[in-house]
Amino acid sequence: xxxxxxxxxxxxxxxxxxxxxxxxxxxxxxxxxxxxxxxxxxxxxxxxxxxxxxxxxxxxxxxxxxxxxxxxxxxxxxxxxxxxxxxxxxxxxxxxxxxxxxxxxxxxxxxxxxxxxxxxxxxxxxxxxxxxxxxxxxxxxxxxxxxxxxxxxxxxxxxxxxxxxxxxxxxxxxxxxxxxxxxxxxxxxxxxxxxxxxxxxxxxxxxxxxxxxxxxxxxxxxxxxxxxxxxxxxxxxxxxxxxxxxxxxxxxxxxxxxx
Amino acid sequence: xxxxxxxxxxxxxxxxxxxxxxxxxxxxxxxxxxxxxxxxxxxxxxxxxxxxxxxxxxxxxxxxxxxxxxxxxxxxxxxxxxxxxxxxxxxxxxxxxxxxxxxxxxxxxxxxxxxxxxxxxxxxxxxxxxxxxxxxxxxxxxxxxxxxxxxxxxxxxxxxxxxxxxxxxxxxxxxxxxxxxxxxxxxxxxxxxxxxxxxxxxxxxxxxxxxxxxxxxxxxxxxxxxxxxxxxxxxxxxxxxxxxxxxxxxxxxxxxxxxxxxxx
Ligand SMILES: Nc1ncnc2c1ncn2[C@@H]1O[C@H](COP(=O)(O)OP(=O)(O)O)[C@@H](O)[C@H]1O
Ligand SMILES: [Mg+2]
Numbered sequence: 001x002x003x004x005x006x007x008x009x010x011x012x013x014x015x016x017x018x019x020x021x022x023x024x025x026x027x028x029x030x031x032x033x034x035x036x037x038x039x040x041x042x043x044x045x046x047x048x049x050x051x052x053x054x055x056x057x058x059x060x061x062x063x064x065x066x067x068x069x070x071x072x073x074x075x076x077x078x079x080x081x082x083x084x085x086x087x088x089x090x091x092x093x094x095x096x097x098x099x100x101x102x103x104x105x106x107x108x109x110x111x112x113x114x115x116x117x118x119x120x121x122x123x124x125x126x127x128x129x130x131x132x133x134x135x136x137x138x139x140x141x142x143x144x145x146x147x148x149x150x151x152x153x154x155x156x157x158x159x160x161x162x163x164x165x166x167x168x169x170x171x172x173x174x175x176x177x178x179x180x181x182x183x184x185x186x187x188x189x190x191x192x193x194x195x196x197x198x199x200x201x202x203x204x205x206x207x208x209x210x211x212x213x214x215x216x217x218x219x220x221x222x223x224x225x226x227x228x229x230x231x232x233x234x235x236x237x238x239x240x241x242x243x244x245x246x247x248x249x250x251x252x253x254x255x256x257x258x259x
Numbered sequence: 260x261x262x263x264x265x266x267x268x269x270x271x272x273x274x275x276x277x278x279x280x281x282x283x284x285x286x287x288x289x290x291x292x293x294x295x296x297x298x299x300x301x302x303x304x305x306x307x308x309x310x311x312x313x314x315x316x317x318x319x320x321x322x323x324x325x326x327x328x329x330x331x332x333x334x335x336x337x338x339x340x341x342x343x344x345x346x347x348x349x350x351x352x353x354x355x356x357x358x359x360x361x362x363x364x365x366x367x368x369x370x371x372x373x374x375x376x377x378x379x380x381x382x383x384x385x386x387x388x389x390x391x392x393x394x395x396x397x398x399x400x401x402x403x404x405x406x407x408x409x410x411x412x413x414x415x416x417x418x419x420x421x422x423x424x425x426x427x428x429x430x431x432x433x434x435x436x437x438x439x440x441x442x443x444x445x446x447x448x449x450x451x452x453x454x455x456x457x458x459x460x461x462x463x464x465x466x467x468x469x470x471x472x473x474x475x476x477x478x479x480x481x482x483x484x485x486x487x488x489x490x491x492x493x494x495x496x497x498x499x500x501x502x503x504x505x506x507x508x509x510x511x512x513x514x515x516x517x518x519x520x521x522x523x
Contacts (some may be wrong), residue, residue: 056437063395089397097395103388107380120403123299170396 014041016174016206017062022071024057031057033230035071039174044200044207045236046217050248051225055210056100058227059176062208063097064088076173096172096205100179102163104151108124111147114138114166121170137165140202141195157188161195168199175199175255176205181216189216196220214252226252287479291409294402308411316365316372316419323364324423328356328430336438345439349449350439352431357454361424362462363510366469369416370502374477377408378498379483382491390482405482409474416470417463424462461517468509476502 017039024032031054049055052078060066061073064080073080078091105113108120114134118125125133138144158178167175175198177196181189193216199205200220210219217224223236228248233241241249267277332352338344381404384390393400405503432446477498484494 060391065391065394085399088285089399091397092397097392099388101387103392105389105392106383106387117398120398121396166392166396216301 007229010135015039016041016076017208018072018074019062020072022058022061023069024054024066025069030230032061032068035227035231037225037232039206039208041206042200042204043223044196044221045210046221046224047210047227048207048212048214048217048224048252049210051212052205053227054230055227056178059097059178059208059210062176063092063095072143082137092133093170094173096167096175098160098164098167098175098180100182100210102151102159104154104159104162106151109148109150110138110143110154110162113162115165117170133169137169138162140168140198141165142191157192158161160184160192164192164195164199164228168203171203173205176206177209177211179212179215181211191214192216193219201215203209212252265366271484283483287482288475290401291339291405291475294399294406295410297402299402301403304403305407305410308407308413312369312373312408312411312415313375313419316369316415317422318371319368320419320423321426323368324361324426325430327360327364328352328427330430330433331355331360332431346449348435348439349431349441349446350453352435353428353452353454355430355451356427356460357424357458357462359477359510361427362420362465362469363506364427365420365423365466366416366473366506367503369412369419369469369500370473370506374473374498374502375495377474377477377497378480378484379442379491381405381478381486382494385482385484386487386490404476405478408478409471412470412474413467413478414470416473420462420466420469423515459516461508462515465510465513468513469506472505472509473502476505 015038017037019035019037019097022032022035022037023030037058047055047058057066061068062075062080064083067081075091076094078087080088080091104110105116108116111134114137115130118130118133120131135147138147141164143158143161143165144236146154146158146162148157150196151162154162164177164180175196180192180196184192196207196209197220200207207220209217211217211220224238224248225236226233226241228246233244233246233249332348334349335351336345339347339351381390384404388406390400393403428447428450431450432441432443435441435446436443455459475503480494480498480501484490
């Protein structure tokens with residue numbers, strides 16, 4: 001399976017995200033200092049990095065939630081900073097964003113959480129169509145029986161999966177997963193990893209998977225990039241990354257493989 | 260947002276932040292008017308919010324309106340009794356409740372009940388990234404959350420004010436009826452005798468201003484909440500404090516303007 005996916009990815013060498021010389025600071029805190037990054041069509045890249053290095057900031061810039069100080073961010077052929085509100089919305093429908101803490105709407109039940117983005121964006125859908133789409137997405141994440149529940153009554157892993165389903169329901173071409181497995185038990189982690197792989201295979205999405213977990217990175221992604229001190233390490237393959245002599249890379253490696 | 264190092268302030272830390280806050284709030288308010296007329300229009304959600312706001316404030320306004328009408332009448336009686344003028348009570352109370360007490364009581368209670376809950380709700384949506392989640396799914400959270408709530412408040416607070424005035428007059432009537440055995444019709448004839456058209460319009464305008472203030476302040480504070488659960492509490496609290504302050508300020512200004520019109 002892994003072989004096939006590697007082949008696929010060589011065929012489709014068409015960038016969906018291209019970032020050049022990206023800088024972002026908050027007041028005196030310089031978070032991103034010259035980030036260069038490329039994501040090819042059909043490819044998943046795992047982004048590693050210690051917490052607080054700006055991984056979330058990076059993907060928030062990609063969807064235009066945060067404005068960069070300078071640098072170019074090109075997503076699906078569109079320069080994100082130069083879009084007007086309408087164009088940005090059109091782009092956002094093509095890019096799925098799964099939040100670190102799921103960000104489910106707590107005033108709505110699971111079904112409404114999923115139907116909300118659908119009905120708000122596609123007013124012409126009939127009730128039955130919406131219901132079908134929602135139940136399909138819930139089945140895809142294995143939680144069809146939870147449709148009537150409120151988010152407050154779900155476990156962390158279930159919330160994450162609902163969050164992912166809510167993103168997938170808009171059929172995005174790119175998925176941005178912000179720490180999809182952090183804080184979960186190993187069994188649930190594996191389930192989520194499988195879900196990410198399945199989504200890539202079923203919908204041919206490209207994805208950025210932010211994670212601390214090398215197993216997650218290796219199962220879900222073909223390439224890896226590590227964010228250190230505001231920019232990415234040169235290497236993009238798992239093998240090469242750990243040849244680099246850098247204390248942060250070493251401690252990542254040691255933490256994940258000498259437990 | 261405390262972005263700056265000491266020494267980099269234009270005036271001083273506190274004053275800088277105050278002016279930044281004022282300009283933020285100004286931009287938030289003008290954004291409301293810009294987004295108000297742009298589609299899509301969330302009519303259903305606006306109606307939902309009307310019920311939400313109305314039902315939240317209704318019980319407390321009923322009780323408070325009635326008691327204030329009753330107590331004010333009771334407390335005003337002795338000073339009129341000295342002149343043997345207790346028959347003026349209905350008309351006095353009519354003016355007092357319609358011009359001042361009704362709008363003020365309604366808006367202060369709504370600031371406490373409605374403003375704080377809008378602040379807390381939007382604040383928690385902000386800190387748990389639910390507002391960002393709407394934005395990335397191409398839903399305009401400002402339209403969906405802020406515009407609907409402000410419109411709902413603009414409809415509901417005047418209705419609640421009118422209701423409060425009626426309940427307050429009833430409270431007043433109960434007291435007058437117990438003491439002087441004045442009949443229902445006679446009481447209300449008296450109460451309405453000195454109420455003019457300008458009084459009614461003024462109360463309506465006031466309640467529109469108050470309703471706008473309560474909702475926009477709650478939304479503004481919630482939308483700008485920071486730093487976790489403490490930020491949510493702070494947003495709710497500041498929403499109440501700031502909107503009450505603004506309500507008194509507006510009350511004062513409107514009364515000045517109306518007096519000027521009245522005697523011009
Ligand atoms: N909206 C913001 N305002 C100010 N500082 C922020 C904001 N968002 C993130 N930061 C800061 O940027 C740094 C990187 O944050 P983040 O991207 O969330 O880290 P992580 O790599 O763990 O996802 C942190 O120090 C954080 O405090
Ligand atoms: Mg993060």
